[in-house]
Amino acid sequence: MTLLERDPKSPLTWSGNLPVTSRYTFGLAGEKFFRAIKDEGKIIGSYCKKCDHTYVPASQFCEKCLAEVSDWVDVGTIGELHTFTVLYEGYDGARLVQPEIVAFISLGDGGLIHRLGEINLDEIYFGMPLEAVFLPEGQRQGSILDIRYFKPAG
Amino acid sequence: MNERVAIVGIGWSGYRSKSADLSYKELIYESAVKAYADAGVDPRKDIQSFVTVAEDFHEGTSIFDEYTPDQLGAALKPVHTITGDGLHGLATAYMLVKTGQFDIVAVEGHSKASNILTLPEVTAYAQDPILNRPLRFNTHFVAGLEMNRFLFETGTTQEQCAAVVQKNRRNALNNPKAPYGADLTLEDILSGPVLSWPLGKRDSAEHSDGAIVMVLASESTARHLNDKPIWILGMGWCNDSPSLESREWGELPYIQKAAQIAYRQAGFRNPQGIIDFAEIDDTYSYKELQSLEALGFCLPGEAGILTEDGATEVDGELPVNASGGSLGMGHMIDATGLARALEVVLQLRGEAGLYQLEDVNVGLAQSWRGIPTTSGAVAVLAN
Numbered sequence: 267m268t269l270l271e272r273d274p275k276s277p278l279t280w281s282g283n284l285p286v287t288s289r290y291t292f293g294l295a296g297e298k299f300f301r302a303i304k305d306e307g308k309i310i311g312s313y314c315k316k317c318d319h320t321y322v323p324a325s326q327f328c329e330k331c332l333a334e335v336s337d338w339v340d341v342g343t344i345g346e347l348h349t350f351t352v353l354y355e356g357y358d359g360a361r362l363v364q365p366e367i368v369a370f371i372s373l374g375d376g377g378l379i380h381r382l383g384e385i386n387l388d389e390i391y392f393g394m395p396l397e398a399v400f401l402p403e404g405q406r407q408g409s410i411l412d413i414r415y416f417k418p419a420g
Numbered sequence: 421m422n423e424r425v426a427i428v429g430i431g432w433s434g435y436r437s438k439s440a441d442l443s444y445k446e447l448i449y450e451s452a453v454k455a456y457a458d459a460g461v462d463p464r465k466d467i468q469s470f471v472t473v474a475e476d477f478h479e480g481t482s483i484f485d486e487y488t489p490d491q492l493g494a495a496l497k498p499v500h501t502i503t504g505d506g507l508h509g510l511a512t513a514y515m516l517v518k519t520g521q522f523d524i525v526a527v528e529g530h531s532k533a534s535n536i537l538t539l540p541e542v543t544a545y546a547q548d549p550i551l552n553r554p555l556r557f558n559t560h561f562v563a564g565l566e567m568n569r570f571l572f573e574t575g576t577t578q579e580q581c582a583a584v585v586q587k588n589r590r591n592a593l594n595n596p597k598a599p600y601g602a603d604l605t606l607e608d609i610l611s612g613p614v615l616s617w618p619l620g621k622r623d624s625a626e627h628s629d630g631a632i633v634m635v636l637a638s639e640s641t642a643r644h645l646n647d648k649p650i651w652i653l654g655m656g657w658c659n660d661s662p663s664l665e666s667r668e669w670g671e672l673p674y675i676q677k678a679a680q681i682a683y684r685q686a687g688f689r690n691p692q693g694i695i696d697f698a699e700i701d702d703t704y705s706y707k708e709l710q711s712l713e714a715l716g717f718c719l720p721g722e723a724g725i726l727t728e729d730g731a732t733e734v735d736g737e738l739p740v741n742a743s744g745g746s747l748g749m750g751h752m753i754d755a756t757g758l759a760r761a762l763e764v765v766l767q768l769r770g771e772a773g774l775y776q777l778e779d780v781n782v783g784l785a786q787s788w789r790g791i792p793t794t795s796g797a798v799a800v801l802a803n
Contacts, residue, residue, distance in 0.1 A: 277440040277441055279440075279535075281537070282480065286545075288549070290549045290550050292550060296550060321666070322665065323551065323665060329661050329666065348569065348669060349565045349566070349568050349569035349572070349669050349670075350565065350568060351561055351564025351565050351567075351568055351616045351617060351618075351619070352564070352614070352616065352617035353557060353558060353560070353561045353564060353616045353617075354613070354614045354615060354616065354617070355540070355558040355560060355615060355616070356556075356558055357540065357541065357544055357556045357557065357558055358538070358540055358541055358558075359539070359540035359541075359558065365614075365617075366557070368555075368557055368561045368564070368565065368616075369565075370565055370664065370669060375666075376665045376666050377665055378551075378665065379551070379552055379555065379557075379565075379664050379665070380555065381555065381557075392572055409550075409554055410550070410551055410552075410554050410555065411554050411555070
């Protein structure tokens with residue numbers, strides 16, 4: 267089956283790697299969204315009147331009708347659990363000592379991916395209200411990590 | 421051009437969990453010469469254009485498309501590499517012939533997955549860099565979220581997903597190309613390590629190395645090249661909004677749309693009773709069920725029950741992944757859809773050996789580009 271007949275235990279290889287560092291621009295809507303998190307502890311979306319659709323995170327345009335969207339709305343910091351998973355592997359593929367609960371939390375007509383905290387697995391249900399827990403104001407930098415996790419609301 | 425287009429040559433190398441002896445160029449070369457001999461064409465004289473499918477980060481080489489011509493016999497010929505799944509490559513080659521400008525076109529896809537030493541990080545680099553990647557989750561979380569919502573919405577069970585793994589890995593025992601054949605009990609599968617609950621490690625396909633080349637030709641050329649042309653009746657592909665924040669979690673609207681495009685070209689609306697067998701995405705066990713529903717073979721929630729009842733076994737009403745699928749043959753990264761299409765061609769030619777299905781005339785191949793994407797493609801092929 268193989269083209270080369272030689273000892274498969276001693277193949278010659280070369281290893282290489284590349285440092286990859288890039289800058290990612292938030293853009294107009296992204297900047298509004300992350301400034302609201304950082305400065306006000308708020309989650310904002312953008313509303314397309316024509317499609318009656320609230321984008322969370324806020325978007326500068328409507329992906330349904332492609333109109334520019336300029337109505338910004340505060341959607342609150344409590345959303346609903348749409349789906350969740352318990353992740354047993356880390357970013358590099360290594361087994362996690364402590365598995366993490368990851369969820370998609372519905373907010374407006376969109377939502378956010380985040381980890382869940384202050385929660386037991388057996389109390390989770392689809393549709394349960396979840397509240398964003400923010401870092402203290404002085405520690406927030408304008409990133410998704412300004413939200414530490416979502417926890418059961420109320 | 422109204423002429424039909426046929427697949428007139430196929431060649432492959434592999435598939436193996438590791439291919440330490442061969443370079444990717446040698447894997448491709450081996451597949452190419454087999455495909456050209458199969459089609460009875462001289463690549464240097466007869467093939468007019470070439471398509472390859474590859475991702476720079478999977479290859480570990482920037483501008484990787486520059487590295488594709490030589491091993492295919494494509495130097496000083498029109499060549500282009502597309503990013504996407506192998507079925508997107510097949511669609512591109514199909515369109516090239518359909519333009520009427522090229523009579524014979526070759527398409528190539530390969531996997532040297534065993535050489536990607538940091539695949540989890542490479543895949544994670546496909547996550548949204550601002551909204552998702554800072555959370556540093558292993559990208560399998562996307563499949564875990566999707567599977568859980570799919571089970572919730574449709575009432576499908578983890579046992580029904582495990583039945584997919586059991587079927588496909590058993591099917592692979594009859595396929596000499598498949599490195600992951602195994603006879604497992606449902607208990608073996610369900611009691612395995614968890615990957616991203618409810619998704620188990622054994623619900624997730626391992627990778628394999630290999631390469632696939634196909635030669636396509638216009639109808640008039642195909643007729644005198646090959647006595648077993650396999651006709652492309654329809655091809656569709658579709659991309660949903662990629663963001664995790666605005667996609668559907670329980671169903672696959674992009675597979676549904678891709679199928680509708682392919683079915684419309686092939687001249688039917690409902691695949692039931694027309695498609696004899698299918699080779700579809702099973703990167704994860706639940707994807708086979710979710711895809712069967714999106715493809716219109718059954719209603720949401722029925723695919724798991726049909727699988728438990730044996731309807732998708734090799735002797736069932738609609739054999740699905742008789743080859744073993746990606747669970748049995750190994751996931752071929754960018755070449756996965758081409759691997760599915762190759763199995764459809766082998767069945768339609770009657771060359772599938774131990775896992776040959778009886779009386780098959782129309783087959784379907786479907787692919788998904790993998791986490792975290794929302795891209796898929798569908799091909800309808802006939803003998």
